[in-house]
Amino acid sequence: MAKTEGFNPVDHFDYVIIGGGSAGCLLANRLSRDPSHRVLLLEAGKKDNYLWIHVPVGYLYCIGNPRTDWLYNTEPDAGLNGRQLRYPRGKTLGGCSSINGMIYMRGQARDYDRWAALTGDDGWSWENVVPAFKAHEDHYRLDDDEDPQTGDNSRFSDLHGHGGEWRIEKQRLRWDVLDAFAEAAVQAGVRRTADFNAGDNEGVGYFEVNQKAGWRWNTAKAFLRPVLKRPNLTVWTEAQVEKLVIATGADGARMCKGARVRRAGSVVDVEARKELILSAGAIGSPAILQLSGIGPAQHLREKGVDIVADIPGVGENLQDHLQIRSVFKVKGVKTLNKLANSLFGKMMIGLEYGLFRSGPMSMSPSQLGAFTRSDDSQSHANLEYHVQPLSLDAFGEPLHRDPAFTASVCNLNPTSTGSVRIRSADAGEAPAIAPNYLSTEEDRKIAADSLRQVREIVSQPALAKYQPEEWKPGVRYQSDEELARLAGDIASTIFHPVGTTKMGRDDDPMAVVDSRLRVRGISGLRVVDAGVMPKITSGNTNAPTLMIAEKAATFILQDAAAGA
Template sequence: MNAQAREFDYVIVGAGTAGCLLANRLSADPANRVLLIEAGGRDRYHWIHIPVGYLYCIDNPRTDWRFRTEPDPGLNGRSLIYPRGKTLGGCSSINGMLYLRGQARDYDGWAELTGDDAWRWENCLPDFMRHEDHHRLDPGGDADAAHRDFHGHGGEWRIEKQRLKWQVLDDFASAAVEAGIPRTRDFNRGDNEGVDYFEVNQRSGWRWNTSKAFLRDVEKRDNLTLWHSTQVLGLEFATGEGDEPRCRGVKAERSGEEVVATARREVILSAGAIGSPQLLQLSGVGPADLLAEHGIPLVHELPGVGENLQDHLQIRSVYKVTGANTLNTMANSLWGKARIGLEYALTRSGPMSMAPSQLCIFTRSSEDYRHPNIEYHVQPLSLDAFGQPLHDFPAITASVCNLNPTSRGTVRIKSRDPRQAPAIAPNYLSTPEDRQVAADSLRVTRRIAAQPAFARYAPEEVKPGVEYQSDEDLARLAGDIGTTIFHPVGTAKMGREDDPMAVVDSRLRVRGVRGLRVVDASVMPTITSGNTNSPTLMIAEKAAAWLRETS
C-alpha cells in the first residue's frame, strides 16, 4: 500500500454501532475520503444473524473481546463476563436487539450538564427518527398519529415486532397491570412507563445489525476504505497551534505490518465505552498518574478518561410455574429442539427468532420516584447463569435493573500493550441508593407475581427465595445474583468547560486536543433510562451532522 492510500480526511476507529453510521454519513460526500478500521473480522458468522445466536456469539473470541470485570465488592467478590462486540457491527452484532431510546429527562439532563440545548429531547428526536424504519409506518401498518410524530420510516435502522407470543408472558403482563402498571403501545415517546413486548432490530426474523444497515450498501464507494481485522495500536500526535497537540492519525497493525493512517481533518474514536478510553490512555491522553505508572509519555492530561463508568445491573428472579409452556420444557428434548429449528426454517419465527428478552416493564421501585426508575426484561425460561443449561422444570425469569444507578466505576489500562484488556471495575451496588433500589425492586417483582392474573401458574420463587425479606438480605442477594445487562457508558463523558472530569465538549471534541473526537456510548454523562444501543446511534447521527458542517 503506497503512502497516498494511507492518507484520508477522516479516520474512524471502530466499525460498531456508531462507526458504521459515521462511515455511511461522512462518505456520502464524495469529496471526503474516509477510513473505517475494525479490529474484528467481517460479520459472516451465521450465528450473528440468527437472533438466538447471541448465545453463541457472547464470550466467543470470533465475535467478542471477552472482557472480564475485576472482582467486585458489590457483587460479593464475583467477577463477570463483560461482552463487547469484536466484528463488523460491533455490539449490534451480539446484543439483545431491543429498541429503546430512554426517557426525555435523560437528554434534558445532558443539556443541563453540557450547557448545550442540542442535547434536549426535542432536539434529539429528529436524530432518532432520521435513520428509523419503523414497522408501524409500513403500508398497512397500525400507526396512530403519535407514531407518525415520534417515529421515522424508510431509514436504515429497521424496527419490528417480535415474531412470537407466550401465554405465560401475556399473563405476567396482565399481572403487572393488576399491580398498577399501565399498558403501553410505545416505549419510545419520552415517557416509557408501562408494560408491553419489546420491539426489536430485526428484519423478517433476522438480526439487523449496523453493518447491514449502514455499511453493506455503501462499502463499495470509491471514497470509503474498510480495514477489518486491523488492531489500532495508538494515536499519532503532532504539535498544534499554541503547542496544543493535534491528533494526526493512528498507528495500526494490518496483516502483520505496522501502518500509519493520517487524517487531514479528524480522527474519530468509536471503539466503545471500554475501547475508547483504553486507546486514549495508551496514547498519552488521560490521568497523569495512571500514565506515569505505565511509563507512557503524557500528551495531554484529562483525569476523566476511564472514570464515570456506569452500567445497568440486572437482578434475576426465577419463578417455577406449573401448567405453562416455557422454553425450558420445549428445548430440553431432541423433538422440541427439532420443532424449534423447523419453525424457524419455515417461517423465521418461534424461539430461534427470540431476542434475549421478550416482555418489557418500566415502573417505579417505590413511591419516592416521580418517573420510572426500574426496567424489567422478562423471559419464558430460566437457568443458573448465562451459558448454563436451561432448568429441567418450567419457569420464567423476571430480571430487573436500576435505570439510574449512582454507583460509578472505572476503566484503566494494565500495561502499555494494546492487546491486554484493561481493568474494568463497575463498582456495582456501591452506594446506599443503589442497594435500596435493588431491595425495593425485588419486592416489586414479588408484588407482580402475586397478582391474580398469574395465580393460575402457582408461581414458586426459586431465586432469590422468599426466606429473604429484609433490605440487608435482599441487597446482599442482589450482589449474589446480579449480572451486567451489557450497557457500559460514560468513560469519556461530555461536559462543560469548568467540569474537570469532562473528556469531550458538547460537540464531542476531546478537550485540549485538536482533530480528535469521541463518538460512542462513552460520551454519555449519565446512562439512559433504557437500553443503550439506539441512543448511541442517535449520538452518531448528531455527530455526523456536526462533522459535515465543519468539512
C-alpha cells in the first residue's frame, strides 16, 4: 500500500470509532472486551456530565442547547409549505440517547424481514435480530421469575433479555386523561397490548422507557462508564473529525487508514490499523464521508472536494417520521398545563421527583402510545400515536394555560425521501438537510386519514365526560386537500432520521454499505448507525440502532479473526 501523503498519526489504534452516541458507546464496550485491542472513541461533544441530560424531563433543556445539541435546521420544505424545522441531534457522550424521548421500541417483525429481502442477507430477518436485541436488554419484567399478570415469564423471556446493560422500565406515573384516551381507542377498535416489542406493535398502551429508578438511562452510562478503566480503551471528547484518511495502493485498491481530528485547537491524525467505524449518525456519517471525498461525484466537485470514491447513495434515501399534533381542550380532569403554570404546582412537581423520582419530572416526552391502521386496506399498523397530558404551540414553547391533551400521530412508513449534503469542504459548516416531507401523494393521503382517525378516537364515549373540544387544528378542516395542507402547516419531526448510508445488495447502485456494513470499495471502513437502515422501522429508532451496533460488533470481530 502506498504511503499516504501528509498522514502523520500521533497515535495508532486497532479500532477507531467516530461518534460517542448510541452505536458508538456500545461498540466501544464490545470491541474493547479483548484487552489486546486498542480502541479509540471520538466524540465531538462534551462529556455527559450535564445535570439535565439525566433528569428525564431535561430534554426540554438539552434540545436547542449548544451544550448537547448540534442545532441543525432543515432546508425550507415544500411539503411543509416552505417551513424549516429544528432538527435536534445529540452532541455529547450518549448522543441522541442523551436527549431523546427514552421510548424503547423495536418496530415490527416485517421491518426486519424486509431488510433481509433488500440486502439478500437473512441475518437481518426478525428471527435473527431478536438475539441481538436481547443481548444488551435488562427488562424490568424479568426482574422477577414470574410475570405479575400471567404468572409465567417464559414466553416473554423468549423475546426479551435480562441482565444486560440497557435498562427498560415502566413509566413512574399515570394520568386519568391518558387512561381515558386508551379506553377510547379500544372503543374505536384498537386492541390493548402489553408489549409493543413482540414483533407486532399494533395496539394501545403505555410506552416502556430507557430509565433506571427515575433517571434517564443513556448509552454512555449503560455501555461506556462501566468500562472506562480498561487500559486499552481511550475516549476523546470535544474531538471533531474533519475527514477520513484514505490511501490508494499501486493496484488502485483503497483503504481507510485513519482520521484527521480537530481537538484542543490542534489538528491531529489517528491511525486505525484494523478498522475505522463511522457511527456519527444518519446526519453526521454521510457528511463525514462526503468531506472525505466519498459520495456523489458531481456534488463533491461542486463543493471543491477531491473525489476518492463515487458512491451516489451517500447522503441520499433520508427517511424520517413526521408527526401531526392535534390538541383538545378538556374539562374536569387534571393535565400538566395547569399544574406547570403555577408556582405551587411547580414546587410540588419538584418535591415529588426529589422524594420519589416520579411524577412529571420523570416523564418522557410522550407517555401513552398507540399503533393503528390508517384505513382498513392496510395490512399492518402504519400509524403511531404519541399522547401527552399537556399542550403547547411548539416544542420548547410554554404550556397552554387551559387544560388540554395532545394526540400526535405519524406515518410509520413514509414514501417521501430526502437528502443530507455538505454545503462546502469546511467540516465546521452544518450540512444541508432536506427531508422532502409529504412529497408523495401516498404520504399526503395518510396524513389526512390520520387526522380523521384522531377525531374518531376522541369522539368515543370514554372521553365524553371530559368534553373534549378540538382546539388545533380545528374542525373546520375536513377535505383531503385541506387536511394535507394543514399537515404541512403544523407537522414536525420526531427526530428519527435514517437511511442515508443504506445497506443493500451488490447490484443496488444506491447502497453505500453491504449487509455487514462495510463501505463499498474501501477496505477498513464501516458505517454503524441508523444511516444503514434501508427502510425506516415502524416505530422509534434508538433501539434498532443499538441492535445494529450489537450485530456490527460481531461482524467486526468475526472478520478480524478470519483475517488474522
